[in-house]
Amino acid sequence: MKCNYCERRCELGDGNYGVCRMYREEGGAVRERFPRRWSTYAVSRIESLPFYHAYPGSRSMTIGTAGCNLECRYCANAFVAREDPAAVQDAMYDFTPAQLVRMAAKLGCHNIVFTVNEPTVSLPSLLELGAESRKAGMPLGCLTNAYATEEATDLLAEVFSFVNVSLKGLSRAFCRQYLGIPNAGPVLRNIKRLAATTHVEVTTPVIQSVNDGDIDPIAEFLADVGQGIPWHVFRLLPEYRMKYAAYPHIAAIDAALEKHRRTLPYIYFHNFVGSEWVNTLCPHCGATVIERFSLGCGGDRLDRYHCRGDACPECGYRIAIHGQRVAWNAKEGTE
Numbered sequence: 001m002k003c004n005y006c007e008r009r010c011e012l013g014d015g016n017y018g019v020c021r022m023y024r025e026e027g028g029a030v031r032e033r034f035p036r037r038w039s040t041y042a043v044s045r046i047e048s049l050p051f052y053h054a055y056p057g058s059r060s061m062t063i064g065t066a067g068c069n070l071e072c073r074y075c076a077n078a079f080v081a082r083e084d085p086a087a088v089q090d091a092m093y094d095f096t097p098a099q100l101v102r103m104a105a106k107l108g109c110h111n112i113v114f115t116v117n118e119p120t121v122s123l124p125s126l127l128e129l130g131a132e133s134r135k136a137g138m139p140l141g142c143l144t145n146a147y148a149t150e151e152a153t154d155l156l157a158e159v160f161s162f163v164n165v166s167l168k169g170l171s172r173a174f175c176r177q178y179l180g181i182p183n184a185g186p187v188l189r190n191i192k193r194l195a196a197t198t199h200v201e202v203t204t205p206v207i208q209s210v211n212d213g214d215i216d217p218i219a220e221f222l223a224d225v226g227q228g229i230p231w232h233v234f235r236l237l238p239e240y241r242m243k244y245a246a247y248p249h250i251a252a253i254d255a256a257l258e259k260h261r262r263t264l265p266y267i268y269f270h271n272f273v274g275s276e277w278v279n280t281l282c283p284h285c286g287a288t289v290i291e292r293f294s295l296g297c298g299g300d301r302l303d304r305y306h307c308r309g310d311a312c313p314e315c316g317y318r319i320a321i322h323g324q325r326v327a328w329n330a331k332e333g334t335e
């Protein structure tokens, strides 16, 4: 039978577990092979994940499972996303969704974010986690490649109230050669679908001389989806099969982004120490409304939050923020 969780639409059965190796066929239904098994749980600043416009300053508990439906040549989490999920089970944690939610609360986290691999490959467990976190009033977010089917995308939107989609590139050659998929059409469709109901940020990992030519068309696509969409242009330091590739050139990428800042006011450029492009400016009056630090390699953090609620303190323009600003030590109410 076919698995319809993602656009791979793999045929399951006879020992075939799909490209992600996370599903099996049983009694005419698609089942998870490793339900409620987690590869990690850790505490992180939400800005590091990155989410810049959701619950600014908050403490997130990050989780993941194993396996992935894409085959990115530069994957930074290949040790768990590209390995055979059966081979890493000894290192996995066994927690019920209710236990995960309790642990997040105990660790002082305001929300839980699925970050390590692709949530589509563990959707039934995440639907259970969604039900538990809703009961506890704990928001759930995720990073996703959005190569899901439309039905699965609606399930993602049901579980997660804030989502960061990795829009890796647009050209067919790039998709085939570097991601192992025929094209990015489903990803573009799903960004629009998610943005209609959910808080969406988008990340594009830029690889020097590989997908930097897609900056213009991606910017145009996002401006069309909505000018309030935050776009993280991420200076990718390739890993896995591309670990000897050149690091992207900061000045060249900044120059390529400059002309799009008028149509997309929330463009960020980071993953290197001391980036100047991590603050939020008011699209109306230009005041700096949120200041952040970038320490590189996912080490971003909130510095100062000048908004009043979600409004610019100078002109009152509403900044696109999902949820409220949350103190890192929310329990104590301090930074």
Ligand code: SF4
Binding pocket: 003, 004, 005, 006, 007, 008, 009, 010, 017, 018, 019, 020, 021, 022, 023, 068, 069, 120, 121
């Ligand atoms: S989720 Fe996994 S098994 Fe299902 S279609 Fe996608 S790659 Fe195949």
